[in-house]
Amino acid sequence: MQWLNSWDAFIKVVESGSMAAAARRLDCSRAQISKQVAELEQSFGVRLFERSTRKLSLTPSGEIFHQHALRALEAIHSTEVAVRNLGDAPHGVLRISASITFGRLYIAPLLPKIVAKYPELTCELVLTDALVDLLEDNIDLALRLTKSPPQDAVARKLAHMKRVICATPAYFAAHGEPKTPHELAHHQCFNFLQLEDGREWQLLDRNGDEIRIPIDSKIRFNNVDCILDATLAGHGIALLPTYLCGPEIAAGRLKTLFDDFEPMSSFGRHLYACYTPSRVRVPKVRVLLDELASLFQPAPPWESAASS
Structure with a gap:
């Protein structure tokens, strides 16, 4: 089934945008990729790529072949998985x-x-x-x-992932406890470092109406453990998943706010x-x-x- 290597090389060139990038993904030389693509074109009797000094682009024939090659290789992969896993015993x-x-x-x-x-x-x-x-x-x-x-x-x-707004009792003693969600805008809050959420928290009230709160996040992390650590150290208020902060809440080390509201997240x-x-x-x-x-x-x- 040597033809499979050529088909896979062709797909990697399309995905990567160049033969050099495809060669790096397949851990081979650019010359090998070029040879495989040339053999495909010779076999089909058509050009699959339009070549220029700047980039490769698919020809109409190349686009058709790409669609069918993707489906064919997926079917082969599925067959291999099924055959290798015959029998009832997991192995x-x-x-x-x-x-x-x-x-x-x-x-x-x-x-x-x-x-x-x-x-x-x-x-x-x-x-x-x-x-x-x-x-x-x-x-x-x-x-x-x-x-x-x-x-x-x-x-x-598998499970519903609940999130809560929380901080330490010491933080509230030092900085005051917000009485309404909008008062969060006047506190140091920790936000997860990602583009989708920006710098605001989104809450749903009991009627399903959305409230957007601008958040002052002078420190942002891309790791939820760091957010928990900073919150436990009394540095601010966080929006955390209960799978992480639940034990801290149960032990009284963290106190939740606005339990009547559901915090929303781009994580769903x-x-x-x-x-x-x-x-x-x-x-x-x-x-x-x-x-x-x-x-x-x-x-859970x-x-x-x-x-x-």
């Missing part, structure tokens, strides 16, 4: 992706339990706050806190398990989904701990 390598903090707290402790139950299974946990590509990164299942699950993947809702309200359609019936993915369902349903562990 092989199970690659899971999760955000750094959430994965460390809740997914990493789950893996020893899984491999103890299924000794032919090896688990790999990839912790990153960046969005992974399920196919490109060979991820069997990704746990995503998102507003919009990927349309090309199966997305199974739910945790999803995302996987490609080719892995729907794969035993190792199925057993992981069962373990996740047991962990997060009917209530941080809510169960808070209520008890």
